[in-house]
Each structure stands twice: as structure tokens, then as C-alpha cells.
Amino acid sequence: MINTLDDLDARGTVVGCRVDINSPVEDGSLLDDSRIRAHVGTLETLLEADARVAVLAHQGRPGGGDSFSTLEPHARRLDTLLDAPVGYVDETHGKSARAAVDALDDGECVVLENTRFYSEEYMTLEPDVAASTHLVTRLAPVFDVYVNDAFAASHRSQPSLVGFPRVLPSYAGLVMERELEVLDDIATTDNPRTYVLGGAKVSGSIDAARDVLARDLADTVLTAGVVGNVFLAAADEDIGKASTDFIYERGYWDEIERAALLLDDYGDRIEFPSDVAVDRDGERVELGLDDLPPGDDEPAMDVGQETLDRYETVLDESRTVILNGPAGVYERDVFATGTRTLYRAAADVETSIVGGGDTASAMNALGIDGFTHVSTGGGAALTLLTGDSLVAVDAIADAPKRSAGD
Ligand SMILES: Nc1ncnc2c1ncn2[C@@H]1O[C@H](COP(=O)(O)OP(=O)(O)O)[C@@H](O)[C@H]1O
Numbered sequence: 211m212i213n214t215l216d217d218l219d220a221r222g223t224v225v226g227c228r229v230d231i232n233s234p235v236e237d238g239s240l241l242d243d244s245r246i247r248a249h250v251g252t253l254e255t256l257l258e259a260d261a262r263v264a265v266l267a268h269q270g271r272p273g274g275g276d277s278f279s280t281l282e283p284h285a286r287r288l289d290t291l292l293d294a295p296v297g298y299v300d301e302t303h304g305k306s307a308r309a310a311v312d313a314l315d316d317g318e319c320v321v322l323e324n325t326r327f328y329s330e331e332y333m334t335l336e337p338d339v340a341a342s343t344h345l346v347t348r349l350a351p352v353f354d355v356y357v358n359d360a361f362a363a364s365h366r367s368q369p370s371l372v373g374f375p376r377v378l379p380s381y382a383g384l385v386m387e388r389e390l391e392v393l394d395d396i397a398t399t400d401n402p403r404t405y406v407l408g409g410a411k412v413s414g415s416i417d418a419a420r421d422v423l424a425r426d427l428a429d430t431v432l433t434a435g436v437v438g439n440v441f442l443a444a445a446d447e448d449i450g451k452a453s454t455d456f457i458y459e460r461g462y463w464d465e466i467e468r469a470a471l472l473l474d475d476y477g478d479r480i481e482f483p484s485d486v487a488v489d490r491d492g493e494r495v496e497l498g499l500d501d502l503p504p505g506d507d508e509p510a511m512d513v514g515q516e517t518l519d520r521y522e523t524v525l526d527e528s529r530t531v532i533l534n535g536p537a538g539v540y541e542r543d544v545f546a547t548g549t550r551t552l553y554r555a556a557a558d559v560e561t562s563i564v565g566g567g568d569t570a571s572a573m574n575a576l577g578i579d580g581f582t583h584v585s586t587g588g589g590a591a592l593t594l595l596t597g598d599s600l601v602a603v604d605a606i607a608d609a610p611k612r613s614a615g616d
């Protein structure tokens with residue numbers, strides 16, 4: 211059992227509230243605000259209880275291009291979504307950040323700068339070490355309690371997620387509470403159970419696939435997106451120079467070998483694309499396996515129709531589907547076909563659980579709904595659905611309790 215907001219008397223309390231508002235960003239603009247809206251309930255609950263709230267969050271990954279950016283647009287967006295005034299400070303734990311927290315009145319909120327602008331936050335650290343980072347040692351003294359609502363990042367053992375609970379009374383926010391409630395029950399859903407693994411986080415998807423196959427949680431794993439391309443390469447198909455370079459540039463080269471080992475062990479339960487849609491001078495051109503490789507500058511940006519027909523048949527027969535990641539570059543209309551088709555088929559399954567930042571953006575962009583549960587987290591949901599616990603949730607459970615006089 212972990213403490214939740216029901217256990218917190220927040221009036222006049224300075225709350226460090228970790229949220230996950232990591233969103234698609236291009237040229238400094240937010241492309242989707244669903245993750246920001248997801249935390250409105252938790253923040254409103256705290257602010258209406260007259261807490262003083264300092265919001266902590268990350269955005270993107272170092273080296274991750276446009277998406278590794280400031281939280282200023284997020285703060286502006288939050289200001290329009292919340293009744294209370296929302297400030298922003300362009301530091302995370304420096305003097306001006308701490309002064310901004312100290313200056314809060316009851317019922318006011320400030321967004322601190324992207325936690326990953328500081329290298330410590332992008333390391334995987336044991337909770338005790340995380341508690342000794344600059345972020346935690348500087349901010350913990352200005353917080354009274356810590357609330358973690360960042361379910362989508364709760365598989366990361368990073369300072370803002372596991373460090374504060376070593377030193378502060380800690381609580382799960384409403385998003386965290388709801389996600390744990392729904393996802394903890396997955397092993398009890400009906401078979402056949404299908405996992406659809408798309409998107410670009412290849413390493414996490416391969417880990418998840420191995421786990422769910424080994425534990426018989428998955429009857430079938432359908433692969434798509436970059437994950438599907440890696441499995442195609444693992445099956446010795448020549449996906450062409452452009453897609454191969456992409457995998458190499460992302461640092462996923464070793465994943466081809468890991469995918470091949472997975473195919474050796476569980477090939478009868480893993481499906482990979484039998485055709486792909488490549489970008490030929492901006493046009494969608496579908497190529498079967500016999501037509502591979504594509505031209506040197508023709509990346510595989512989506513799965514093809516034959517693959518979609520096969521995958522739809524599997525989904526039609528499934529009673530539970532767990533889906534993470536788009537099937538292709540859904541941001542471009544011509545390559546959104548795979549994502550649209552698979553998401554629609556998944557939404558028709560008796561129990562459908564989907565998760566991931568881009569997955570939610572794709573659903574919104576393509577106007578698809580009707581899922582049993584839309585998780586705010588991709589990797590976190592997959593971690594939980596493999597039966598593993600989440601480090602940041604374990605940290606809340608182990609946190610010191612607040613004494614009556616505090
Ligand atoms: N074939 C592909 N080639 C390049 N990028 C792809 C391909 N398929 C999907 N993507 C990209 O994957 C990204 C989403 O992946 P990911 O972050 O893993 O999803 P989520 O956030 O839902 O977990 C999107 O930006 C999408 O354009």
C-alpha cells in the first residue's frame with residue numbers, strides 16, 4: 211500500500227510534485243497537451259487544498275533534438291488549464307528556483323525547469339545515491355512533502371523520481387493511483403492476449419517482449435514501427451540503407467541481435483511485417499519481402515497492407531490487447547495508415563490497454579478512441595504489465611511517514 215492524496219493534509223504545505231508532461235515539441239511549440247491535461251486533477255486537488263506546489267518534470271532526452279527543451283510552454287499551457295496562477299522559473303534547483311518556491315502563497319503553483327538539463331537526472335541511480343544529488347539535497351529542504359504523479363516515468367530510477375522519497379514523506383498522485391489500479395489487474399484479463407509493440411523505443415520493447423513471452427502473458431506479439439523494422443532485419447531481411455542507418459544512428463544496432471535471439475526462442479509467437487511502406491520521393495510505396503531492399507534513400511516508414519490484414523486477423527481473435535507505440539510515422543498522413551488500422555482494430559478488442567506519449571498523440575491526431583484504458587505511460591505500463599514493480603512506486607512505499615506535528 212502506498213500513501214495517496216487521501217492521506218495528505220495539504221493546507222499550507224510546500225509540495226514538490228513530480229509529473230510527466232513530456233510531450234511532442236517542435237520548434238519550441240507543444241504539439242500535443244494530453245499529458246499536461248492528465249495531471250490537472252492532481253494539481254487542482256493540491257491547489258484547492260491550499261498547498262503551495264512546485265512542479266518538477268522532464269522534457270525529452272539530452273541529444274534528443276527539439277524535444278529536449280524548456281518547460282516554459284508547458285507552464286503557459288498549465289496556466290490556462292488551472293484556476294490557480296502558474297509561474298515558471300528557468301532553473302530547477304538553483305537559488306532563483308528555491309526563491310520561487312519560497313515565494314509561493316497557499317494555492318499557488320510554479321513550474322521548475324526541465325530536470326534533465328542537469329546531468330545527474332539522466333543517470334540511473336540507486337535511491338540512496340539519488341537522494342544525495344544536487345537536485346534532491348537543494349530542493350528537499352524547501353519542500354515539506356513529495357507527490358509523484360509521473361506514472362509514465364516511474365520505471366526510471368532517476369533522482370526526481372526515487373531520490374525525494376528517501377528523505378520526504380511521499381504520496382502517489384491521482385494519475386499514478388489510477389494507473390496502478392487498472393494495470394495491476396492485467397494478468398486476470400482473458401486470453402488470447404496480444405501485445406502490439408510499435409514505435410521507436412526498441413530496446414524497451416524487446417525487453418518487454420521477452421518478459422511477457424517468457425511469463426506466458428502474451429499469446430502473440432505483433433511488431434511494427436521501428437521495432438518491426440528491427441525484427442525484419444533480425445530475420446535477415448534487407449530493409450535498405452535508409453532504415454538501417456536510422457537504426458544505427460539511434461544506437462539500436464545490438465538490438466538486431468537481441469531480436470534474433472528472441473525469434474530463436476519464441477519465433478512461433480512473434481509476428482513481424484511481411485511488407486513495408488517506404489517513402490519514395492514523398493509518396494507511399496508498399497514493398498513485399500520479395501521487393502526488398504528498397505532504394506538507398508527510401509526508409510520504411512509504415513507497415514504495408516498485407517501485414518495489416520494479418521495483424522487485424524490476430525486482433526479479431528484476441529480478447530485482450532496491450533498496445534504501445536505507433537505502427538509508422540503517423541505524423542505524416544501517408545504513413546498513418548498502419549497506426550490508424552491497428553488502433554481501430556485494437557479498440558474493438560474486449561479489453562484494450564494502450565499507452566505511451568506518442569501513442570496518445572497518435573490517437574488524438576487520428577481521432578481514435580474506445581479503448582478500455584489509455585495509459586499515460588508506454589515504457590512504464592509495459593514494465594508493470596510484465597509483472598515487474600516500478601522503482602518510483604517502490605520508493606513511495608518505502609518513504610518516511612509524516613508525523614502528526616509536521
Ligand atoms: N518506421 C518508422 N521509422 C521511423 N520512425 C518511426 C517509425 N514508426 C514509428 N516511428 C516513430 O516512433 C515515434 C514514437 O515512438 P515511441 O516514442 O516509442 O512511442 P510512445 O511514446 O507511444 O511509447 C514517433 O515519432 C514515430 O514517428
Ligand SMILES: O=C(OP(=O)(O)O)[C@H](O)COP(=O)(O)O
Nearest residue numbers: 232362363566567587588589590
Ligand atoms: O515518454 C515517456 O515514456 P514513454 O514514451 O515510454 O511513455 C516518459 O516521459 C519517460 O521518458 P523516457 O523514456 O525518456 O525516460
